[in-house]
Amino acid sequence: MYYSKSPIYFLFFFISIANLLAQKPINVIFFIGDGTGLPQISAGNYVNDNHTAFEDFQYIGLSKTHSYDNLVTDSAASGTAMSSGMKTHNRVIGLDENKNPIPNILELCQSNGYKTALIATSTILHATPASFFAKVSSRYKYEEIAFQLTKSEVDYFMGGGKKYFTSRKDNRNLLLEDNTRTYVSSIGEFEKSSAEKIGYFTANDDPKTILEGRNPSLSKMLLATLEKVALQDSPFFIMVEGSQIDWGGHDNDIDYVLSEFKDFNESIQAALDFAKKNKNTLIVVTGDHETGGLAISGGEMENNKIKTVFSTTGHTAIMIPVFSYGPHSEEFKGIYDNTQIFHKFKKSLAFD
Template sequence: MGFNRTSVLVAVISLYFPASVMAQADQTVKDNLQYTLQVPYPVEKISSSPKKARIKNVVLMIGDGMGLTQVSAAWIANRGQLYFEQFTHTGLSKTTAANKLITDSGAGATAMASGQKTIYHAVGVDTVGRDLATLTDIAHKKGLATGIVVACSLTDATPASFAANNIDREEEEEIATDFLESKVDILFGGGRRFFNRRKDQRDLLKEMEDKGYEVITSSTDFLNSSQSKILAVVENGQLDIAPKRGPVFQEASIHTLNLLKARKKGFFALLEGSRIDDMGHMNNLPGVVEEVLDFDQTIGRVLKWAAADGETLVIVTADHETGGLTLLDGDISTGRVSGKFSTGGHSGVLVPVYAWGPGAELFTGIYENTELFHKIITLLGKKVNGE
């Protein structure tokens, strides 16, 4: 605590300028950021439990860098209500990497994707670089359809941990070539340049077409497609941040569930709220809250979809927390939240797990992130990766 020159300056300025000007000024104050959500959205009640006990589909939603404070900040901003609160079962996940207390998205997502702890910055490989079978690989072998929807590049660490194998997450051109063999049916995200502007001059978009994929480069075309195998790389880099990108992540997620359900055999889908992490790295509290609110509205749509389906398990968790965010003040009645970050990197706190639908009771308790894989595999009825 204590006053510094910047906070005194802001306090003085606030006497002379209206709130809208202050909102911008706040973003320059790195140690105590504020955000107010102007227009909250209503949270509808989802019918509580599916009629059938059978589990056919699994939707895993990962909020990258989303700890409890990120969720709490969004909850305050939206006047004390979120779709998060409708989950029936909750747990806590321990996120450490094999060789580091504070993990990254590669080791964090690989643990969830494969059931094995790996080293910092590895994706889809074990600690010595051997390929791991992931949830999408195993689901495909079982005859299930699979899908990945992200707001970052498809070659970024989280999706790469499910669909690629590389000891170094930075090798995004190498990771892109792994999609040729990944067998994931529906792929939606950014990162087109890693497919078609490569050092080796290969055109992976053409090669994916040759593999039977419809290759799509705009969100609108994706939402209008009913093909069963799609590579949608709708941006050269990442998708824009919320709310600038509009509801595209929400809509692409639901469209993907509809496409996968049409395959009739059941499916596994990974939906990642990718950019919560980026906003945490930037210590941008408004950005963090806007991203979590977009993720929460996606959760609302997914839960409604799952309630209508009746055979779908929905799990929401994170790979790690980003920013060491603390909430210091706020007002639920006005949607104002005030917080402080302690790092520009990740932190080592446990992250929440939320579950809803058939099998949700398995996700209560405190466990390693690798257990998420084992619980999902148990529900899908098959043992792998050396078990």
């Protein structure tokens, strides 16, 4: 007696199917502040009239950043944990603890029709961005990582490191070999290009610091990328890294940290402004670990002054906040391992 139930059930069934079909896939902008924990965010807040873009987020979580076998992670293991959902050894990218390759969220996005983009203020081959396309036993194999990037399905990327494509030990020029992508060297060329896949090199090696006058800003790079992806019908996943906050921490140079944090904070504000208009966008902001063991030991509220002390030139194991805004942002509240960030993205994008 299959059809004995009231027709109302069939109506409900069809309505829920129609709702599912009508649900547009969500866009993601994922921010990673390298070496950015609560001390860096607090310092950035106090020198900026007691305000950051972080205050606009709806949910806050904390992530445990230790790597597979080290209490203090590096950016490779932490990047892999967030991009691919597994704890691995420090210095390893895109491979599990037994060196088996593991799929990352960007690849899952690509096979689900997403446009994908990576933006960094380091080279684009540095550990954090590389965790979204590379599988290598050492983060320092930059030429191999460059090769893997040319073979990846990443649609848009922006960052330094051109020399690893053009001045290589094997004498190959990967830019000439890659006929899938257009390569440009200015933001203007990026904006003008109508190519489907574009690589924009911001520097031959590491990009300059903000204090040295790095240009364009992270927010300008993000807005140019948003403009490209917004033109298309596909949903998108963009990873934005404030790479050099970490380098300021390693140098125990608070002005370096704060200037890079300001650039990062402004790009987050730009994303929030976009997401408030485009309600289908999930924004998640976190760090991969804290750098410098930074403490704020004094200062003056009235004139945006802080007194700071660093306790190490390396990374620390303190838990790192995760801020989320937009559809499924509630998934990111609570205390969890950094590997859960991958699983939370997967669940939010309904890739299970």
